[in-house]
Amino acid sequence: xxxxxxxxxxxxxxxxxxxxxxxxxxxxxxxxxxxxxxxxxxxxxxxxxxxxxxxxxxxxxxxxxxxxxxxxxxxxxxxxxxxxxxxxxxxxxxxxxxxxxxxxxxxxxxxxxxxxxxxxxxxxxxxxxxxxxxxxxxxxxxxxxxxxxxxxxxxxxxxxxxxxxxxxxxxxxxxxxxxxxxxxxxxxxxxxxxxxxxxxxxxxxxxxxxxxxxxxxxxxxxxxxxxxxxxxxxxxxxxxxxxxxxxxxxxxxxxxxxxxxxxxxxxxxxxxxxxxxxxxxxxxxxxxxxxxxxxxxxxxxxxxxxxxxxxxxxxxxxxxxxxxxxxxxxxxxxxxxxxxxxxxxxxxxxxxxxxxxxxxxxxxxxxxxxxxxxxxxxxxxxxxxxxxxxxxxxxxxxxxxxxxxxxxxxxxxxxx
Numbered sequence: 001x002x003x004x005x006x007x008x009x010x011x012x013x014x015x016x017x018x019x020x021x022x023x024x025x026x027x028x029x030x031x032x033x034x035x036x037x038x039x040x041x042x043x044x045x046x047x048x049x050x051x052x053x054x055x056x057x058x059x060x061x062x063x064x065x066x067x068x069x070x071x072x073x074x075x076x077x078x079x080x081x082x083x084x085x086x087x088x089x090x091x092x093x094x095x096x097x098x099x100x101x102x103x104x105x106x107x108x109x110x111x112x113x114x115x116x117x118x119x120x121x122x123x124x125x126x127x128x129x130x131x132x133x134x135x136x137x138x139x140x141x142x143x144x145x146x147x148x149x150x151x152x153x154x155x156x157x158x159x160x161x162x163x164x165x166x167x168x169x170x171x172x173x174x175x176x177x178x179x180x181x182x183x184x185x186x187x188x189x190x191x192x193x194x195x196x197x198x199x200x201x202x203x204x205x206x207x208x209x210x211x212x213x214x215x216x217x218x219x220x221x222x223x224x225x226x227x228x229x230x231x232x233x234x235x236x237x238x239x240x241x242x243x244x245x246x247x248x249x250x251x252x253x254x255x256x257x258x259x260x261x262x263x264x265x266x267x268x269x270x271x272x273x274x275x276x277x278x279x280x281x282x283x284x285x286x287x288x289x290x291x292x293x294x295x296x297x298x299x300x301x302x303x304x305x306x307x308x309x310x311x312x313x314x315x316x317x318x319x320x321x322x323x324x325x326x327x328x329x330x331x332x333x334x335x336x337x338x339x340x341x342x343x344x345x346x347x348x349x350x351x352x353x354x355x356x357x358x359x360x361x362x363x364x365x366x367x368x369x370x371x372x373x374x375x376x377x378x379x380x381x382x383x384x385x386x387x388x389x390x391x392x393x394x395x396x397x398x399x400x401x402x403x404x405x406x407x408x409x410x411x412x413x414x415x416x
Contacts, residue, residue: 020059020070020088021052023081030062033083036400038071038128040081054181055150057091072129072147076181082128082145091151096158099127104162110393111223116199117394118220124396124404129180130155135199135208135217137166141189144176156189167191169210171217175325186211196272198279202227204254206245206276209268221407222247222319222357224392229317229355230255232387232411236314239263239347241293241340246273246286248317248355253282257315262288263296293320294336297343311349318344318356323363330362334371337363341375348381348414357389357409365408372410387411 025033029044040060052058058073060081071083089095103125107117119139120132129145132155139159143149149172156168172185196207201223210217230251235258240249243262250273253260264270270290277286289296301309318340323333341356348354358368376383389409390397397405 020057021073022049023052023058023060023073024049024065025060025062025068027063030066030068033060033068036398038083038123038126038401039079040071040083041078042080045080055147057147059088072145074146074180077146077179079145082147084126084128091154093154093157093161096127096151096155097161099125100132100155100158100162103127106396107394114201114223114394116201116218116220117223117392119394121395121404123401124398132159133217133220134163135197135210137163138193138197138210139163139165139168140210140217141168141170142172142174143170143182144172144174144180146180146182149177149180149182152189160190165191167193169193171210201247202251204250204276204280206247206250207272207279208245209272218245219247219319221359221391221395223394225357225389225409226251227255228387228389229411230257232353232355233257233260233315236352237261237312238315238317239313239344240317240319241297241344242318242320243273243288244269244319246276248319249273249286250276250280250282252315252317253277253285254280257285260286262286263291263293264288265290265292294340297340297347301343301346309346311347311352313347314349314352316344316348316352316354318354320357320359322358322360324360325362327362333360333363334367337368337371338375341372342379345376345379345381345414350414350416352414353386353411354383354414355387355389355409355411357407359407361403361406368408369410372412376412382415383412384415385410385412 024046025044026046052073054074056073059070060068069083069086070088071081073081103120111117116135119134120127120130122128122131129148131142133140168190169188196209198205199208208217226247233252234256238252238257238260240262243249243264249260249262262273267290270288274288277283303309323336324330391407
């Protein structure tokens with residue numbers, strides 16, 4: 001019987017991906033990473049299996065060689081690795097496009113009517129070291145980590161593909177960059193921009209100086225709270241402290257406040273808030289004053305020993321900038337918070353409302369409320385809490401990453 005000829009076995013060539021440098025963690029350091037926190041500090045690292053360039057992609061394993069994920073390495077930073085994914089990924093334009101589209105879907109779900117919002121909120125969207133804000137058809141990028149900064153062109157390409165914006169610019173002047181060995185970098189990356197941008201927040205228009213204003217131009221994290229607090233101001237005399245561009249003040253005026261007085265120590269901010277009031281047809285209900293809020297409060301509550309402060313306002317809104325950016329200065333910050341609340345409570349009529357916010361991660365909600373209650377005790381006022389506030393949903397909170405939760409606020413009625 002004839003024997004069938006044997007077919008030659010084809011040669012299989014396996015394409016090997018380049019191996020990544022491995023960061024091995026010390027025993028006991030993996031749990032936080034498995035739970036979802038992306039930061040690996042230098043003290044958590046046992047060793048590197050091979051040298052890694054700063055900004056390079058590395059894989060992270062526990063002391064038993066189990067893969068925990070991949071991230072961006074920087075030997076010059078206190079955060080040695082920023083984990084980006086639990087599995088191996090390629091950091092190309094497609095990766096950033098996928099992540100940014102996922103972040104955008106969250107905003108469309110929870111802020112369906114918004115046209116200006118934060119698109120990417122760093123750790124909240126699993127892109128540690130990257131922030132992207134959208135002001136209508138203009139995008140602002142912040143890269144606070146070396147690895148993200150090195151991939152800025154990929155990020156910009158992905159943003160162009162998703163949004164087709166008129167302009168993309170960078171506002172990279174945050175203090176965090178210095179800890180990564182990065183210099184400041186501000187300017188237009190693609191497109192053109194001249195003058196301020198007019199944006200829409202909850203149906204009100206605001207003039208925003210994106211190139212030279214605070215942060216990336218506006219405090220977008222209060223977008224939802226502007227409307228919520230405004231509902232408490234109908235028919236009242238309102239004092240908006242640290243008013244900036246008039247976010248709380250103009251929403252209150254539109255909601256039916258009898259009059260709104262806005263205070264800010266920035267002359268540019270006060271001028272912009274006045275223009276915003278006029279642009280929205282609210283100028284007659286608003287007044288402004290360029291002054292240090294603490295100084296103004298002190299002058300308004302200064303009386304002789306035998307006199308009492310006469311309350312003037314139905315609603316006072318306190319939305320100060322962060323009083324502390326480190327744990328070391330928290331005691332000083334708490335003294336500042338207590339003073340401003342003590343003076344504000346003396347100026348609120350019985351039955352009136354105090355709406356107050358703290359944007360420091362280092363002061364938690366319990367501590368913040370304790371300070372307010374201490375001020376109320378000294379002012380001999382009794383408070384009824386009527387609302388609790390957090391950051392707008394375009395600044396998502398991941399509970400396993402405590403740093404993503406920083407803004408907290410309360411509204412209190414002054415019972416007596």
